[in-house]
Each structure stands twice: as C-alpha cells, then as structure tokens.
Amino acid sequence: MARSVYLTSVGHGGGKSTVALGLAELLSRQVERIGAFRPLTAGSGPDPILALLHDRYRIDLPYDDLHGVSYAEATALVADGRREELISRIVERYRAVERRCPAMVVVGSDFDDTADPGNPRELAFNARLATEFGSVVVPVIDGFGQDAETVAAAARGAYHDLADLGATVLAVVANRVPGPMTLPDLPVPAYAIEEVPTVSAPTVAEVAAALGATLLAGDEHALGRDVLDYVVGAAHVPTLLDHLTEGSLVITPGDRADLLVAASAAHVAGQVAVAGVVLTLGEQPDPRAMRLVAGLNTGFAVLSVTSDSYDTVAASSRIEGRPSAANPRKVEAALGAFESAVDTVDLARRLRVSRSERVTPLMFENDLIDRARAQRRHLVLPEGTDDRILRATEILLRRGVADLTLLGRPDDITRRTRELGIDISGAELVDPATSEWREEFADSYAALRAHRGINREYAHDVVAQPNYFGTLMVHTGRAHGMVSGANHTTAATIRPAFEIIRTVPGVSVASSVFFMLLADRVLVYGDCAVNPDPDAAQLADIAISSADTTARFGIEPRVAMLSYSTGNSGAGADVEKVAAATKLVRERRPDLLVEGPIQYDAAIDPTVAATKLPDSQVAGRATVFIFPDLNTGNNTYKAVQRSAGAVAVGPVMQGLRRPVNDLSRGATVADIVNTVAITAIQAAAVED
Template identity: 60%
Template sequence: MVEVTAAWDDRTESSTVARSVYVTGIDRGDGRQAVELGVMELLTRQVDRVGVFRPLVHVPDGGGPGSDHVVELLRGRYRLDLPASELYGLTYDEAAALQAARGQDELVSALVDRFHQLERRCQAVLVLGTDFSETNIPDELAFNARLANEFGAGVLPVVGGRHEDPAAVVAEVRNAHRAYRDLGCSILAMVANRVRPGAKQQVQRTLGEKLPVPVYVIPEEPALAAPTVAQLVEATGATVLLGDAAGLSRDVRNFVFGGAMLPTFLDALTEGALVVTPGDRADLVVGALAAHAAGSPPIAGVLLTLGQHPGPNVMALASRLAPGTPVAEVAEGSWLTAAALTHLEGRIGPNSPRKAEIALGLFELHVDTAELTSRIELSRSERVTPMMFEHALLERARADRRHIVLPEGTEDRVLRAAEVLLRRNICDLTLLGEPDAVHRRVAALGIEFPQAGDEGAQVRIVDPAASPLRQQFAELYAKARAHKGMTVERALDVVTDVSYFGTLMVREGIADGMVSGAVHSTAATIRPAFEVIKTSPGAAIVSSVFFMCLADKVLVYGDCAVNPDPDAQQLADIAIQSAETAAQFGVEPRVAMLSYSTGTSGTGADVDKVRKATELVRELRPDLLVEGPIQYDAAVDAYVAATKLPGSAVAGRATVLVFPDLNTGNNTYKAVQRSAGAIAVGPVLQGLNKPVNDLSRGALVEDIVNTVAITAIQSQTAVETDTPAAGGAQ
C-alpha cells in the first residue's frame, strides 16, 4: 500500500496502486475504447502476461456465445494466448436471470469467481466495465464500483464531454469522482474524453485545481467518430460490387446524396464523402469516381440505392477509374438508407487497425503515461518479449522526437507506416516525392495525416526536383565527390534522386536520419551514405545487426547483411559496434565470436580468423565480455556451455552473436526467424556518422515503423562530426 497525500479544496485523499485496472464510465458515448486500448498498451509494456476481462457481454443478434469487439481487438493485437471463453463473465441476459433468482450478491460472486480464474494466469488484468447500453442493471455505476472493489482493481473512470461546454464537463468529472470515491473505489485517475479541442486547456486547468487525483483531458478526434465504409456496408446490409480491403477501411466523413445533374453534383463533393445515389445514375457514379481519381476530391466510396447498379460496361470503367474504391448496393431507397446511416459512429475493433493507431496516438499525446503507469502496481518483467521490445522502441523514440526522411514517399507501405508514426507521435517525417502523386496515393489508401497546427508529430512533402535545396545540395555533393570528377552541373541531376536527396538532408542536419529500401535496393540506399556521410569516428567499416526477438529475450546478430567476408580486424570492429548497438537498445552485451569450433578444439584459417578477432576485441575493449571462437550452441545453451567452456562469463548466456561471414549470418538469422518464430528487426546499420537504415523489399508496415523508431533512437545519441547544420527543410 502506497499512500499519496495532496491538498485540493482543503481535502486529502489516499490513493492505492493496483495490479489490475477497471476502466468504467457513467453513461454511453464516452469513447472509452480509446482509453481501454491505451491502458492495455501501458500494461503490455511492463509485463508479458496481461489478461483482459469483460464481466458482462451482449449476446450478438445471431445468438450463440457472446463476444465483444474491443475484447477481440485487444486479444488479437496484443497476442493474448488465452481462450476467448475465459475473457468473459456472463451475458447480460444470464446476469439478469441470476440476479432476479438469487440477488445481486450471487451475481457478483459468480463474476468474481470468473475474474479470479483469469487473474491467476496473468500478471495484470484490464477489466472493461459495462457499457450503459440496454443493460437492465439498476444503478449501473454502483454495480461497476462494487465489481472493481471485489476484483481489487484500481478504477479509471471515463467521462464523455462531446458537445458539452467546459463547465458541464468539469461538473460531470467531479460528480463521477465523488460517486466512485464514496463507493470506496481506489481511483487511479480521471479521464475527460471527447472534449471540444478549444475547451481542453480550460477543463484541464480547472480540474487540476479541484481533484486530488491526476486528470487527463482527451479532445474529440473526428477520425475516431467517423465510421468506415465497411461499417456502413454492415449496418445497411449492402452488397459490395467493387473495392478492396483498403478501400473499405476508409473513413466516411460526410454524405453526399446524388440527385442533381453532374456539374452541380461535382460541386457538392467533399473529401471523404460517401456518395449515395440511385443505382441507375451511371453519370454520377462515373463522375464521382473520376473526381476521386483526379484527387479533387478523394471520396470514401459510392453506395447505390434501389437495388440497381449500372451495366457491365459502366462497372468495368468504374473499376479502372478508381481501383480499390468501394461501390456497394442496397435494396432500399435513398430516404431509408439515409435514416440508417445518420447516427452511425465509428468503432474501434479487430477490423479497424487504423482507428486503433489513431486512438493510441491520441491517448499517448494527452495522457501522462509515466504518471499513470506509476499508479499501477506492476513489477517490470525480467523476460523481454517481442512485443515489449517493440513497445520500448516506440516509447524511446517518442520521448525525444526526431525528424526522419523517407525517400519512398509514394510507396503504399511507407505511407501506411507514416500514418502510424505520426499518429503515435513517434517522429516528424519528410516524405520525398512529387506532392500531387503523394496526395493521390494518400487519398486512394484512405489514410489521413495530421494537419499543420495539430499537436504532435508533423509531416512535410518535398519534391527534390523542385526544392530550393537542390542547388545547395548539388554544390555540396560536387565538392564531396570532386576527386571523382563530379561537377555541379552533373550533381544537379544526381541530387534529384530521392536516396541522394534524403541522404544530403541527413548530412546537413535537416533530418536526423533516413530509412529507405522498401522498393529501392540496398546499394541504392547505402551508397549515398558511404559517399557523403562516411563512417563514424573509431569505426573501420559499416556493418549491420538484426535484433532477434525470441519468446523471452532479445539477441543481437551481426553482421548478417553488409560485409561478405570480413577479415579479423573487420570482424573485431563488427563485434565492438554490435556490442555498442546492443547496449544502446537495452541489451546487456555479452559477445560470442562464432565459429564451427569452440575454444582450442579446432584449427584452420576460419577458426584462426575468429580467434585473432577475439584477441583484438579484448585489446581494444577490455571492458567487454567476449568469448571466441565458440559454437552457437555453446554460446546460448547453459548445459552445452558447462561442458564445452565451463567458467566462461559469456558461454551459455551470450546476447551478441557475431558471425564469421555473411553467408553464415544471413542464413542463420533467416533459419531462426522461420523455424523458431522469432521476429527479426533490422537490418540496423552501424558505423555511419549519422543514421541511415535499409529495409527489406518485403518489409511489412510494422517492420518500417520499427526501423524508423530505431533510426530515431540512433539519432538521439549520434556523434556529430564534420556535419554542419543547415536551415529547415523547404
């Protein structure tokens, strides 16, 4: 028990940290899912066995076992290895019947038993309170308070502030705090959610003066309130005629009902609109999709009414005009369709990963996550799971926000990753490419970047060919490559290449780092860095590592991507760089210099190279724990190590594994990745004067996000040498 005492309004209140968190509210429409997602993120950063529990769940319309879209989102996103049946208590119908037959005490007892069955298997549990929606529970607030107390969970009440003036929001939060406090709850903090952006500061200031617990004010985010095309299709029972998954995930920001002639109709179109029009209006269908293809404006999709759609020739043209853009059909007329759509709101669920990222970014921007974490009684796990490592990367990058340039500004995966990076406030970005082309891809993908003036990370789009920096960069490049005969005239063409332009931005301090390679080759990514950024002081070569995230630990593999056959001196340099990179990312370096022989058991040129490299590491860095030559099994398995190298400080517990050549390293990392189910993060380049990192051309969106976060962290501690800063990007 930790007692925290503070004075507000001449009162004091004791606050208890708790191992489980009960997120609840006072009414519908509070947008609580964003807070639940944010709290789950906090819990999974600290421990690896987190559960989620919904005491009461609605029975779906089709009957059968109950399920909940938020529970399923959390279960999938955070890879909860728990049976779905253990994450729920009872259905509302079962609860009502039990309470009617035996009273509320019996109902609560049954739910407590279900909760403890789950809690015994977890280090922390997130409890999702009732939803105040057709629940038939008298005094629902008191019911949630009682469950939280019986579960021994700290309470995080969420109060919705949508459409409310600041005074009303303040009053509701104070009333909710008083109600849960008077019912004996341990209140971790209060959240005012969906507050009008212009009222946020006033609400925050007023509540901070009046409540004895932390208060977090989260503004309304239109992108969360907007339903997706897929949700509208589900709500109306529409049949999808055209469109892909990306198109169906677009947000619908408003509706345009087509009935006018084409010129008037086109003037009414707005960005993100869903066009609703009778299915026999082929002119409006083609016109709307043509406008989308031209980017003026990009629409969400088209919904055809009256059970009709244009003929095959028009539909074939529609599919070519705007590939991926949804076109769906309903049987009802426009009036009934409009009635079904009017009050539909966005929902965060397993099929809306974009909304989950937006919600997390909003939570992390407006909630003091370190403060809230400190009020939850968790001891950080000694195990480091892949998810915990990824969370740590994002958290460290966000703590000291940097500016990263992405040369492949029209690549779909890069744009999706950019939205995540910006929404999660991980770094500022520059995307390179022709602005109209970038905006068209953004519109086609249905993603949305923060607007200028918004809080948090920002993005700018730069066309190297049209940038005022082109002349400056050409002169710099010509000077740097004069010994190769480079002239300013030729350099003017070279620097329009996005890889060279991005590298020069890093060279001049306009960006802190660069990530490329989703569509460009490794050579195209790192050659400019070799030419203008050069190696860092003390580094003989540029090399790479992979972070291999196993089930319970993170290992560092080097070099698996750059140097084909390093000699002993180069191998020693790779080992030292890899140890420094490991330490930079929280992995205690214990270096194993790998070979097909352990200790003195073998001879030959390959073994001798590793032995000499090990001796060089010990001479250059006597502070490092290093062992070699050593076989892989002796490096990572304590039982094998006890036989082959007893008494070694590294054998059996190595964390940095240095391979003798690229052939061995590349094949080993891929074998471990595929056979052991490890997550490989990298390659991460090391030895450059400023951070530039290469992507695999098969990189997934999450790979790009992780690599950008790593690059940002590298730039936080990069050694600045011979790289004078220039002005901001233009």
C-alpha cells in the same frame, strides 16, 4: 503496487476502446504479458474490446476465459436476489486469469443510466467489482458534443462518486471532447482526449457488412476507408458536387450513373476525397459507366444494396465504428489520440507495475515508439510514393514518432494518398528534381567526391536521385536520419551514406544488425547485410558496435562470437579469426560480456552450455550473436525468421556518423514503423 486497472463508463458510451488500448500499451511496456477481462458481455459473439485486446497484445489464454458472465445471466441472478452469487462468479473467473498474468486491464460493463437501480449495469456495481479485484479505477466520460462546463462537472462527479463508493481512482479521462479542454483540479490526474473522427467513424467494410451490401468495385484497402459523412445523391450533378464532403459515403439510386461518374471525377480531380458509393434499389449501374469509373482508378469501393436511399441512410447512421485488430489504422489513431492527451510517463509511474527483466517483442516494439516520441526527431523517407511508406507515414505522424519529409513529386504523393484514403498532411513533401536545395547539394557532393574525379555537372545529376538527396539532407542537418530500401537495393541505400556521411572516428567498418523478435525474447544478429568477409579487427568492431546498439535499445548485451567450434574444440583459419576477434573485444572493451569461439547451440541453449562451457557468463544466455561472415549471418537470420516465425527488424546500420537505415524490399508497414522509430532513437543518441 497496482497489478490491475479497471475502466468504467460514466453514462452510456465514452469510447472505452481508446482508453483500454492506451492503458494496455502502458502496461505492455513494463511486463512481458498482460491479461484482459470483462465482467459482463453481451454473450452473442466476441466482445469487440476484449477481442481487440486479446489479439493485439497476444494474450496466450483462450478468449472464453477472459470474461465473467453474460448480461442475461447477470440480470437473472439479480432478479432472483442472488447478487452476491453473481459477484462471486465474476471474481472467481477474474482470479483465474489474474493468477496467470503480471498485469491486468479490466473493461467494466456498459453503463446504462436509464436502467433500474437494481440492474447490475450501474456505477456502484463496477466500483464493487474493482474493489474485489484489487484494481485501481479509471472512469471514462463521454465528452462527445459536450461543452467544457458539462464535461468538467461530469469529471468531478465521477471522481467523488467512485471515491464515496470506496474505489481507488487512478485518473479521470474525458474522451471524445470537441476541442482543447482543461479539466478541473482533482486529487488525481484528469485528461481530456479530443475527438478523432478516424477512431469513431465506421469503415466502408463495416457499413457494407451492416447493410448486407454487394461489392461491385474496390479491394480490401477501399473497404478500409473511414466514413465521416453520408451524402444522398438524388438531384442533378452540380447539386451533388456542392454537397460532397471529405470522407463522405455517397448514397444514390443504382440507375444514377451520372452521379456515380460525377463523384468519381470529383475524387480523382482532388476536389474532395470520397469514402465510397452505395447504389440503392438493387439497380445495377450501366456497364459503360462502370468501365469509366474503373478507368479513373478512384481507389474507393462501389457497393450495391436492395433497400431504398432513405432506409439505407437510416441504417448507416446507426453503425458505430471502433478500433479492431483487423484495422490497424484505427488502432494507431486511437493510441495517437491517447498519447497526445495523457501524460503517459506519470500515469505509468502511478500504476507502479514492476518492470520485467526479460524484454519481450511487444515490450521492445512499444519501447521503440515511446522513446522516439520522447525525443522527436526529423527523418527523411526517399520513397515517398510507395504505398507502404505512405501508410507507415500516417501511423508515425498519428503516434508522434517523428517529423517526416517524403521525397517525390508532391502531386503524385498527394494523389496516391487520396486514392489510398489516408492522411499524411503533417509530412513535408519535397521533389529533389525541383528543390531549391539541389544546387547547394550538388556543390557539397562535388566537393566531397572531388578526389574521385566527380565534377559539378555530374554531381548535379546525382543529387536528384532520392537516396543521394535524402542523404545530403542528413549531411547538411535538414534531417536527423534517413530510412530507405522499400523499393531500392541495400547497395543503393547505403552507398550514398558511405560516400557522404562516412563512419564514426575509430570505427574501421560500418556494419548492421537485425533485431530478431522471437515469441519470448529479442535477440540481436550481426552482421547479416553489409560485410562479406570481415577480418579479425573488423569482426571485433562489429561486435563492439552491435553490443553498444543492443544496450541502447534496452537489452543487456551478452556477446557470442560464433564459429563452428566451441572453445578449443576445433581448429582452422575461420576459428582462429573468431578467437583473435574475441581477444580484441576483451582488450578494447573489458566491460563487455563476450564469449568465443562458440557454436550457436551453446550460445543460446543453457543445457548445451552447461556441457560445453559450464563456467561461461554468456553461454546459454547470449543476446548478441556475431557471425563470422555475411554468408553465415544472412542465411541464419532468414532461417530463423521463416522457421521460428520471428520478426526481423533491420538491417539497422551502425558505425555511421548519422543514422541511415535500410529496409527489406519485402518490408511490411509495421517493419517500416519500427525502423523509423529505431532511426529516430539513433539520431537522438548521436546528438547526445
């Protein structure tokens, strides 16, 4: 069983960050904690790849423990003829990390094919370390600008060279290839990952830092734009407009207000999406021009540098972009590129890491993405102009989580994505007010609500509302599910679902759960968002629905029916309601592990459980917590969220014929991504 995978470059570069992320993502789906290690680092500041893995995968070890020695130390040891001492030092530090982590990702040294053969930065050195670590090896070939024949030859050579050196090769990866490419047949899988400009392009922030620039206009989102090209503005406006390209950073003297305004106008008009403007020579632009640019609301940054245009371009062209924890867009783009090219199921099988019995938050989130991608569904997002929805859409499309329809005026959505500097070109845009489906939806809604006195004219107005329109898309099969609520109330989101989609036969009440992602486990809370005061039968329905939802997402359901007393220790109407609900659950679903009435501490703490309910299979081990009423549930989930630093994913609706899920109005982009993935999985389960 491979507990460690070792990445090594074949030739300089190769984009190991993308492959390291992809492999770490695979391992994080199987074990509760991964480790990372770099045998050699530059020694001056944090290593970018190691820092990324440390932060993204929440490695609970000090960063300084995760690397061997510096290149300077390694070179000195080799020069003194102490190569074996170098190997021993690195292996000793690696073992100290490996002992504390179920699985490891090792990122080898930065290969330099012009180095002296005695230099440690060579393929043989990495192969030797991989053998000493007990790692399987993934060689990474830089395919940037290379033709298929050259890449194929490099792939063959990498495999045979490493095999001859005694390394166990897991797979061969050619990264940043210029287009679709088939690699040669080898004894191991070989994958070609296409170049994704978003991954390798520097951001405006990275360019600004490298140039020592001053920010004259723009915010953190403007600084996060990708710089795909550089355009020097020195001629007249028409010439500049002819040369502007998508994602270009315009570099022009600070006194050329005409070019600054022209670039801004072209961007706002939708002629081209500009990454930003750099004003050179330390010249400050005319204040009147800056006021005009501010009024245009371009959304991009304006920077000022003291160097001239030539030196600015020369310095900018040397800046290399890479994924970092501070730039989730770039990380998601890298993972999307990896997952679209690599057979992740087969590669995970070849790694053969034993899956942890405990489901950690990171494992849960990664499993959501993996399962949604495997059964890709079409979802509708009614809040198509919300910035968070747009940013989440870009991530979801890059990761292949779902096909998406966004509701809103297409011109408004397109303009906002241009201002944000994001790409959602894979999404369908639909305006409910002008859609060809509006008449059909009005007929459907009028028929469904005729018993409530809804006429056709009124229905025509109602279905133009995004949440009703989106729900009718689900009802008519044009979408498999819906996610809304980023700027709508819970009632506004789920009322159309209750009216149109309705509940599953045999379920008396629709309800909701929150997935509570704590530091070391995932718990399920229900119902914390929908039913104010369910009776015993409804509470039993909520418990059964919550247990089924929990099992569907890979967590063993052990159900605690919560009350202010445990067992027979208390009395009162509320306790009796929970006791009756528990009895109903046991009668209807004898396969479920359920305990109640039980207090929260006895449900979650094994020490308390040993005193209060020593023979219970649930007490102290509960994963599903069913609250007796909405007041208790809503306050408890928020208290745990804030005091324990838990991530609350939900509310996730259950009991409906088709999935419709609500977002908190304070939802983050990550919350939206998780909720969409959950909805896609629910949609697949409905069809199964």
